[in-house]
Amino acid sequence: MPRIFSGTVFSSTEGVSLPENGCGITVGNFDGVHLGHQEIVRCLIESVRPLGLPSIAVTFDPHPAALLCPNQPKLSLTTIERRVSLLLALGLDAVCVVKTTPDLLNLSAEQFYQEALRECFHPAAIVEGEDFHFGHNRQGTLAHLRRWSERDSIALTEVSAVQVDGTAVSSSRIRALLEDGDVARAAELLVFPYALEGRVVRGQRRGAQLGFPTVNLHDVHTLVPLEGVYAGVATTACGDRYGAAIHVGKNLTFGAVEQTVEAHLIGFSGDLYGQVVEVNFSQRLRGTEKFKGPQALVEQLRNDVLQVESLSRLNLKALQHERVSLTSAGFSR
Secondary structure, rough: OOOOOEEEEEEEOOOOOOOOOOOEEEOOOOOEEHHHHHHHHHHHHHHHHHHHEEEEEEEEEOOOOHOOOOOOOOOOOOOHHHHHHHHHOOOOOOEEEEEHHHHHOOOHHHHHHHHHHHHOEEEEEEEEEEOOOOOOOOOOOHHHHHHHHEEEOOOOEEEOEEEEOOOOHHHHHHHHHHHHHOOHHHHHHHHOOOOOEEEEEOOHHHHHOOHHHHOOEEEOOOOOOOOOOEEEEEEEEEEEEEEEEEEOOOOOHHHHOOOOEEEEEOOOOOOOOOEEEEEEEEEEEOOOOOOOHHHHHHHHHHHHHHHHHHHHHHHHHHOHHHHHHHHHHHEEE
């Protein structure tokens, strides 16, 4: 009985569907969408442009590690929606999100190549990074992929890792920087500054009482950077953007014990309760600290906001080409 692979294909144009007459593909998790991923996408687009074929990234949801290591959860750097949007912003024609299942993860390397890649996508070209592995227990290598693709007359391009300061750019390297609070350094390795999103809920309203109202973000499902105060950008559900002073951590001055993610949107007034807001992290201004009282806290918040205002034009400019409109369609093969 043939296996069934299903998922969703996304594009920034109408009438999206999986190609029947050839395409170029790259396969991976693409967590964070960093400079290494950008180089792979660039090479893919260049390889299929002379052929007049669409370029497609194939990724997986949930992350395979969520099924393979359920007792060792590791938060992703991007939601699947953001990952798709960032990949399309690089110029791809489509992103195909394949549903991760035990059957998929149990495919041998050759079965994965034959059934999940060749028969599903009919690729004329495949582009992968030099550390690409696939199939059960990551047993497949580029050597395997080269042998099988040559047999089937599929062009294979291997892309070397992008190096910054002598070290390969990787999702794990970026994760370590974010856990240290070095969002500015992480941004140098990412295509766009790091972001997370959450639903706005009612908090204690202490910020409003102090003259600095904040949005409190809950249901955050991606990695949260180290506790501290950050300069960045907040994007509302309708796409409006504001410079933002972002606080990650406990409100120590008032004895709070719960870690929160809050953002003061500069120049915004209104009600965002129940909406999803995205915050990008551009610079870390300081760590969290306990102040002697509300007045000392207010003085520090004024300084924080002044710093954020001075950085806002630069930070907003960094996000100019980040967002694309998405259309989608389900598939099953």
